[in-house]
Amino acid sequence: MIKRFFDWLKKPLGLIAVGITFLALFSLAAYGISLSQQPPAQPVQFPHRIHIGFGIQCLYCHPGAAKGPSAGIPAEARCWGCHNQIVKTQTSLLLKPLKDSVISGKPLQWVPVAQVPDFVQFNHRAHIAAGQNCENCHGDMSKMTVAENPQIFNMGFCLKCHTKVAGENHDLLVKLTDCGTCHY
Amino acid sequence: MAGYNKKAETAHVKAEHNQHDEEHFREKHLMLDPLPRGQMNDMVMESMYTTSWKFWVVFAILSVIVAWGLFYSWGRMILEGLGIAGVNRPAYWGIFLVNTVFWIGISHAGTFISAILRVFKAEFRRPFTRAAELMTTFGLVQAGFSIFMHMGRVWVFYWLMPYPNERMLWPNLHSPLTWDLLAITTYLLSSTMYLFLPLIPDLAMARDRSTGWRKNFYKILALGFRGTEGEWSHLRNAMSIFAFAIIPVMFSVHTIVSWDFAAATRPGWNSSIFGPYFVVGALHSGMGAVIMVLAVVRGTMKNMKYFIRPEHFDAIGKLMLIISMTWAYFFFNDYMVQWYGGDKWTHMLLHFHESGPMGWMWFAMLIFNIAIPWAVLWNQKWRSTPWIVFIVGLLINVGMWFERYIIIPISLSINRMPFTWRLYHPGVEIPLGIGTLAFFILLYMAASRLIPLIPVWEVEEGQMAHELKKFGRETVVTVSELE
């Protein structure tokens, strides 16, 4: 039985079947990986590019970055503050979710793209205070429409920078590579 | 061939009357009772091919036990957490580690018989080196299962392997558990290779005598062995290197396992004699297991009464007696020195061993490991009787399992914080432990029908080396140096 199966595999039809199975598995895996790399669907196709083009600073909408751990997603009141004065808001299909949301009082559901696992205690404030720019981690937003993450925030990414910043300063290196600095 | 069985059975009885008879020597000693090589090969092949319905019934029952005890229970434990096991504070380690140590102990017998006895040219080893060596590998598989079961998050076991990663994190080489992992892996790999090397000529033999899928199977495994002079000399070289190299590995493995305990700052564990004590304990349970396996193989498999004879039980029985004495010596040493140490927590622990709720286990351990072997194995007749040594081997294994149980969960119940003392009550460890036992037997059963259990070439080699000569009126056995 097994022998016959192996014999069959050696025939052209069998070889083709093996090939197809392999390709199917491979493409499934590739699809899965590519899926995980796509920027997620957002309720509004928010164009960071245009907003930055107007000269709006990052901290205008994400003020938490300078104050505490979380940069935060701006309250819709902040969007509306400008947008209710813009005629296009009333007509644009792309902005309809925002309009609807403000009218209905149901907030938009954003999907964060830059995330760390919940066992990582990340603090924006310390990084901004240490002179890091937003784009060091989040990429050049002025080139992005919907936000996407230029890199995977894993421990290697953090450590690469932490060791570089510390350089020869041993005390700083100890602090910046201490497990307890991020994990507790 | 049935005639040989009968002869072997009666050899023992005859020996009593006719001590100097040449015929008696032949009946008693395999090495002096040569058969044509082809016939021995056929006998071994026949034993592999013969499966009664009983074999399949046992096989099916064991498969069900493995599926339930090992895979279903373990899956449930992975999904629900270790809460369904009996481990608690302070007995953070339970039967999982008892079983790990137990199976590693079992695995020591194979190496002991096939490497140490080979190195020392103990001739009685020849027919059962493989049977013992198989136990090493399969025992280690169970040990591996047990230790992975023990982990709270087994799905991240690979963090214990040293591999370069961007997190710049390595396993902690200070930890005895890391040593353990390295030692067990080394031992598993080297003992598997050491199992395989002497198997090659037999696989080639089986290849030449089988058809169908078996032929393909043996063809792949035999690695094209043809039995040329060059192949034999390479094989002998490899085997003698391995036989020497694996002995320190064997000793190191159980020593390192003992360091898991001895290196800890716990009363009762922190003992410098634990290394040799554990090695001897491992041999104790291992020899007991070998003798059980031999008794079963002899009783259930075809043609095995020719290969495995009372003389072998006799020889192993002597070894067991010596090992039991050594174990008793180490036990006494450990107990006495700890007691004289005078530490109050150790005192409390030693007292707890004897008179705590599990005190019966402590006494049972001493009876099974010391009293019974000493009482039985001094008698040549008894130790040559398979069913008697089977029972003794079984009791020794139970006793040694008790020993590990006393060292791990029972000793963990007592620590330096009396407020936390608590007993350990096993939970899902029981099906899992039964599962590993069933899996061991299952693997062994499958192996007994897949690979030649008797190294025919080794037996034949021995038979060629042995000769009966007349020295005056005396018949003496002579052995010529082969290697």
Place this chain on the structure above:
Amino acid sequence: MAIELKVSEVKMGEAYVGKWGMVIDQDMCTGCQACVAACAMENNLSFVGETDSGYGRSMHWIRIERFWEGSYPEVKMTPNQPMLCQQCGAATCEPVCPAFATVHSQAEQLNLQVYNRCVGTRYCANNCPYQVRSFNWRDYKRPEPLPNQLNPDVTVRRRGVMEKCTFCIQRIHKAQDKAKSEGREVVDGEFTTACAQACPASAITFGRVDNPDSLVSQLARVHGHGVKHLEELGTLPNVTYFKGG
């Protein structure tokens, strides 16, 4: 690791000064369990239910021990002894962890438990002479809406992970971050652990032991007869007990 582990460098007998430490006055401790509750609330501890808690599986990071002396009517309750991670300078839990999940913080001189690195061998817990580690035997459930109360600064542990008192390291970091943003050092008493904060009898004091002017150092000097538990094992604990009475 990019920096080598230095635990072995701290040897017995060397003058060792930790960084964070605690002083517990057992004479004041009334055993009221406020610290236990405060710790549970601060650090997202799971409750485990009647069966598991009675089987030595409760998740208390701090427990109050009491024994009895004598027999009725001359019976006495021994001074309540809050037992928590002693944050040893040479902790026995650290070298035995095969994965560096239990590791010494060089920056804070604390024994860290890195939950996400833990593989659950439980060797650290066996080897802790104080028996203060708790293991997540199951995924203990918090029915909705109880999770609303979880502290976002503390990781929620899952099954198979060891955990223990952290000296409220999230509060240490918070205070340090705040001080740094204001360009100053952390002031003694600016923050404290949840247990010390709650303790109605003020039996627990937390602070810098390497600063001779801090309240903990002062208390240690005034009392002068503090006990460090199982100090003879060379663990260099950072918690000092006063039996008083």
Place this chain on the structure above:
Amino acid sequence: MSDKLSRRDFLKLAGVGAVTTAILTGCGPASRLVKREPYLQMPEYTYNGLSTYYATTCRECAAGCGLIIRTSQGRALKTEGNANNPLNLGKTCARGQATLQGLYNPNRVRGPIKHTRGERLYDTATDPFNDDFADAKSNMDWAAATQTVADALKNNKPEEIAFLMGMAPDHLFDLVTDLANATGIQSPVRFGALSMFESRATLSKASENLFGQTGLPLFDVGGAQVVFSFGANFLETWLSPVSYTRGFSALREAQTKQRGKFVQFESRMSSTAGKADEWMPLRPGTEAMVALAIGRLVSEIRGIPVPRAFSDIDPLDAASKSGIKLEMLNHLAEMFANSTGALAIPGGAALGQSNGLAVAEAVLALNAVVNNFGKPGGVFFSALAPNQTEYQGPASAKEVGEFVQKMIDGKIKVLFVHGVNPFFELPISLQFGGATKNIPQIISFATFPDETALEADYIFPDHHGLESWGYQRVATGSVGSVLSGAQPVVSPFYDTRATADVLIAAAQLAGGKFAAALPFKDEVEFLHSKVTPLINEADGFFSAPDVNTFMAYFQQFGGWWKTTDGRSIPNSADVLNRSLSSAEAEFAGEGEFFFVPFVSPTLAEAGANKPWLQELPDPTTTVMWNTWVEMNPVTAEELGLEDDDLVSITSEAGVLEVPVYRYPAIRPDTIAIPFGQGHTAYGRYAEKRGVNPTDLIGQNFNEAGDLAFAGMKVKIKKIGKKKPLSRLESIMGVYGVGLGEEK
């Protein structure tokens, strides 16, 4: 708005993030499925990830400690003590810490319900650790609910309307009192199991008898050198435990002064007695005798003529009856007499006996012999709260009994219940349960589905304490006069409504004198009206020019209090010249054991539904999640009982089945059971756990009207079954059980 949104926010952050974690890392990376909802309108002082702190008042007991609640994005995260509040100075007890588990309790009443008496309010079939059991759905809206209350007020004669309220002297009590005074409905009855076990009425009655002034005495434990406590469990639940614990801490302070001594007289070693230097296991009922004997010996030692109060007592007789040796009495008397700061405290089970009033008087008289009144380490009258003119104690059990009699007589047509759970807290022998059958309409304002809500016709749930406005007068414990303020720290989690708002709205709907009695827009306006008089008071912690600024400060600091000493000094002139009774207590029932029920220090009367309070080990026995009976090991051996053996305990009033805890520090003729468990409703964590010792308490009162809860005798019978108790302690390590013969 913000609450709902941020709750979801959190669910997704912590819930999804933690639960859908990937297999390979265990703790797991945050999932890509996370969704975040921003605020529509962010409060200006809020930043994501930064906490906001609100001051409020703890409602877990009636003490009124100030709390600071850490909140983040509309969720309450952590309870901390309010360091400004002079009552607790930044400290909390375990129950205060666990108050959040009440707020986010999985079983709360989620909206107004019209209810059939006895109908279950939630599913109890499954495992309490599971998510999936649903609370009863709200089946009416608040407009209808308000109309129901209005109709109840309007359609009944005022004298047939009654309010039963919790112990806390809070704004709602004031509101109902105002309503009652203006409309002629019955004055609200304030009651709680704690007041029963504290014997508050006895304490104030004894003060009245001795000092001619009603009030709650305040004992300055911290300033004393020697403290004799007769049954007062002041480190557990008595009156104001956090404040008294601080006092105890000061007593034991050994750095700057001499370490104070503490002696406890009671038949069972409570966790308070566990901290004592000497524990005197006297025979229950002989407390008055012992106190008087010590008083006599003290006056002899001090060389003053034995005053009339102590003249009738024979110390030898007292010694033989109480079981304390005469040498010991002498020793104690010397200790008391030679100290510069001696203090004697009556309380707890000592007063809950038929002679409770005599005990309280005798012990207070002991203070008179060293004349510590008004001195540091002595006895004071508690400061009256700012908007209070005279002491108002909660109702005594006897008054509650009279109230129940009215119910039985059909004189009450509508009963409003708020903040109290009489079905659980009152002994069955008081027959509250049966009496409710004579009441046509019961309206419960319960936050949790408790036993009383289960027997109500309507449940109009009040907010949880952390969601509501209010204030609470601090009855005792502080030096100055304190009004603790409460404000919502989170927006209401469910469709609940403040009872004050419901009553105000209903009064408006009812019109007439009701509307006139409560002429307010809402609860906050009522609060403004109540605190307005304080604006002009002197010595305040803060002052403000107008009520709005005052209220802003009031919220910011968590209340208003005076910086001056508000305690008054009892007039002790006549104390020692009275004749005091040394009669022994009488015990009801035939049994051979004295029965001492005591309040569980961790659960108290309303903690059982909070899972972490259940999991806190009891300070004395370390038992969790259950009820036990404490029994001396000698007694247990005589009865053939082991640990965890179930026994049935029978008194005149009832029978209970409890597992045994062999407790080394209790008299062999006494058994004790903690109060706090034994719920038949009240949420998944409370229900079907342990027993309620009040079932054994008969309807006996002392002279002050307090229940003689410790005045029962009981019988014990072995059942032959076991119920293993969950203990934190090791029975092997602590008691040497199971270690082998010798330890």
